Amino acid sequence: MNMGEPKVSTLITFRNVALGTLIVAASLQFLGSRDLFNHYYLHILTIIGMNIILVASLNLVNGYLGEFALGHAGFMAVGAYTAALITLKLPLPALLRLPLSLAGGVIAAGVIGYLVGLVTFKTVGDYLAIVTLGFNMIIVNAIQNIDYVGGPRGLTGIPKETNLMTVALCVVLTYWILRNLVDSIYGRMWLAIRENAIASELIGINVNRIKNLAFTIAAAFAGLAGGLYAEYQQFITPKSFDYLRTTDILVMLYLGGMGSLSGSILGVVVYTLLMEILRNVLGMIAPQLADLRMLISPLILVIIMLTRQYGLMGNREWRWLQPKRKEVGGGDA
Amino acid sequence: MLKIENFSKSFGGLKAIDGFNLELGSNDIHGIIGPNGAGKTTVFNLITGIYPTDTGRIWLGDAEVTGLPSDDLCCLGISRTFQNIRLFKQMTVWDNILTAFHQRIGYGFWDAAFHLSRFKKRERQISVESLEFLERFGLAERRDELAENLPYGEQRRLEIARALATNPRILLLDEPAAGMNPTEVEGLIGLIRDIHRDFELSILLIEHHMPVVMKLCQHVQVMDFGRTIATGDPHSVINDPLVIKAYLGDPEEIL
Numbered sequence: 001m002n003m004g005e006p007k008v009s010t011l012i013t014f015r016n017v018a019l020g021t022l023i024v025a026a027s028l029q030f031l032g033s034r035d036l037f038n039h040y041y042l043h044i045l046t047i048i049g050m051n052i053i054l055v056a057s058l059n060l061v062n063g064y065l066g067e068f069a070l071g072h073a074g075f076m077a078v079g080a081y082t083a084a085l086i087t088l089k090l091p092l093p094a095l096l097r098l099p100l101s102l103a104g105g106v107i108a109a110g111v112i113g114y115l116v117g118l119v120t121f122k123t124v125g126d127y128l129a130i131v132t133l134g135f136n137m138i139i140v141n142a143i144q145n146i147d148y149v150g151g152p153r154g155l156t157g158i159p160k161e162t163n164l165m166t167v168a169l170c171v172v173l174t175y176w177i178l179r180n181l182v183d184s185i186y187g188r189m190w191l192a193i194r195e196n197a198i199a200s201e202l203i204g205i206n207v208n209r210i211k212n213l214a215f216t217i218a219a220a221f222a223g224l225a226g227g228l229y230a231e232y233q234q235f236i237t238p239k240s241f242d243y244l245r246t247t248d249i250l251v252m253l254y255l256g257g258m259g260s261l262s263g264s265i266l267g268v269v270v271y272t273l274l275m276e277i278l279r280n281v282l283g284m285i286a287p288q289l290a291d292l293r294m295l296i297s298p299l300i301l302v303i304i305m306l307t308r309q310y311g312l313m314g315n316r317e318w319r320w321l322q323p324k325r326k327e328v329g330g331g332d333a
Numbered sequence: 334m335l336k337i338e339n340f341s342k343s344f345g346g347l348k349a350i351d352g353f354n355l356e357l358g359s360n361d362i363h364g365i366i367g368p369n370g371a372g373k374t375t376v377f378n379l380i381t382g383i384y385p386t387d388t389g390r391i392w393l394g395d396a397e398v399t400g401l402p403s404d405d406l407c408c409l410g411i412s413r414t415f416q417n418i419r420l421f422k423q424m425t426v427w428d429n430i431l432t433a434f435h436q437r438i439g440y441g442f443w444d445a446a447f448h449l450s451r452f453k454k455r456e457r458q459i460s461v462e463s464l465e466f467l468e469r470f471g472l473a474e475r476r477d478e479l480a481e482n483l484p485y486g487e488q489r490r491l492e493i494a495r496a497l498a499t500n501p502r503i504l505l506l507d508e509p510a511a512g513m514n515p516t517e518v519e520g521l522i523g524l525i526r527d528i529h530r531d532f533e534l535s536i537l538l539i540e541h542h543m544p545v546v547m548k549l550c551q552h553v554q555v556m557d558f559g560r561t562i563a564t565g566d567p568h569s570v571i572n573d574p575l576v577i578k579a580y581l582g583d584p585e586e587i588l
Binding site: 177180181184185186188189191192194195196198199200201202203204205206207213315 | 381383402403404405407408412413415419420421422423424428431432433434435436438440442445446447448452456495496498499
């Protein structure tokens with residue numbers, strides 16, 4: 001199809017990028033454990049990985065489906081608490097602790113997401129935003145009032161099961177599934193609903209069901225990120241999952257670009273690095289300046305949104321994340 | 334094929350549709366005409382379940398389908414186009430058609446999530462089928478363009494193609510010739526004739542262009558202020574004094 005193309009770009013396929021990510025993550029993790037790689041960098045990379053899962057999954061709802069959901073951190077909370085409880089309370093063999101607790105977090109968040117979605121998608125637009133924000137608050141407040149999970153004090157002493165390697169593995173898995181879905185009839189139906197809900201219904205799409213499918217998947221992956229987070233930080237409180245966390249996720253999502261899985265990576269990386277670089281640079285000049293980053297980075301965000309309305313990668317993809325289907329038509333070229 | 338008995342619909346105090354009846358045989362082409370605001374599009378919206386009716390019942394074949402939601406009605410075989418084109422603008426021409434193939438996609442969620450073999454097999458088959466479909470409508474060359482970048486006439490054609498991709502028994506066309514020049518209208522008449530012949534379906538047509546109605550429809554129903562004021566074959570209808578008064582104005586001008 002694409003003749004005369006340099007060889008390097010044909011090497012950059014999804015599989016190779018995924019493999020490369022895993023190898024690099026494993027190496028850095030190994031070097032870190034031998035104190036040969038800066039632990040601070042290791043930490044930043046791990047946070048970036050978790051945020052990519054959060055942002056990419058929210059992209060399904062806010063980008064591909066074109067709704068405006070504001071409660072993503074709530075589902076992260078469900079995943080985090082479920083996973084934490086499983087590792088803390090169940091006598092599991094060490095090898096199974098991480099996979100089973102993460103699976104528990106994913107399922108719990110997915111179920112809650114599905115139930116919330118049943119109610120939520122009776123509304124659209126601004127009302128949907130408010131309803132999802134409300135659910136975020138309800139989930140956080142509910143956890144705050146359950147003594148069994150530590151109430152407002154949170155849960156402590158969660159075993160550390162997560163590191164850069166496991167996060168990288170989860171990111172790759174998330175991206176594989178999300179890309180598969182986007183590149184299937186489900187992805188097409190999500191886009192169709194975004195483009196024209198009435199026309200979608202009239203070609204026979206059960207709009208609410210398909211919307212809720214996206215919402216449930218997004219919630220399940222938020223649960224995955226929550227589980228990773230709990231077992232990385234070893235300490236969670238309800239406050240870690242309030243609307244401020246949701247806002248952070250949204251900012252990275254819009255910065256990267258809606259409806260683009262590449263954008264979700266780019267948005268997280270750019271925003272996280274920006275915050276950290278500003279923190280360090282300003283801190284070097286004068287320690288009291290470090291908080292200025294809270295002023296500068298939103299400003300940069302505003303400038304980017306004004307100059308690039310659809311974010312860095314809105315509705316475009318890097319080649320290795322593009323859908324593969326076109327072989328039929330491309331055959332004659 | 335399609336039978337409607339006594340449809341009525343009010344919006345606030347306005348009686349938009351009042352006692353609408355219709356009987357559409359299989360393989361009929363049936364026209365609905367009437368001045369602006371007569372309630373033609375509202376009838377379409379009632380048939381396709383966009384609005385619930387206040388009174389009245391509707392049958393598709395032998396089954397009553399009153400009150401079913403739009404997506405179920407589509408799966409039962411009612412498909413339509415819109416007066417103001419409603420394409421999936423930011424999607425490619427091909428994806429517009431592929432989306433409409435969703436009922437016969439033949440794989441499930443887990444097949445898609447993990448790209449299992451059934452997914453790959455069915456996607457390949459559906460790609461071929463949809464491409465043939467695009468060729469049938471002269472849109473295959475345009476398959477990778479965004480729908481919104483097509484010229485107007487091709488957007489209309491794509492919308493009709495998308496409606497047909499759901500494999501309907503009844504096709505509702507809401508002013509398909511709106512905004513077309515005479516050459517495009519001729520092409521459209523040919524296209525509708527071909528569709529009618531090849532897809533073996535009944536067509537219900539709203540149209541202002543009288544030549545389209547005269548050439549295509551065996552039967553015409555004239556509406557004014559939500560009521561049906563005349564029905565019959567096209568020639569007798571346009572000579573009906575009531576119709577002339579309500580809608581056609583000076584008959585010289587039309588013919």
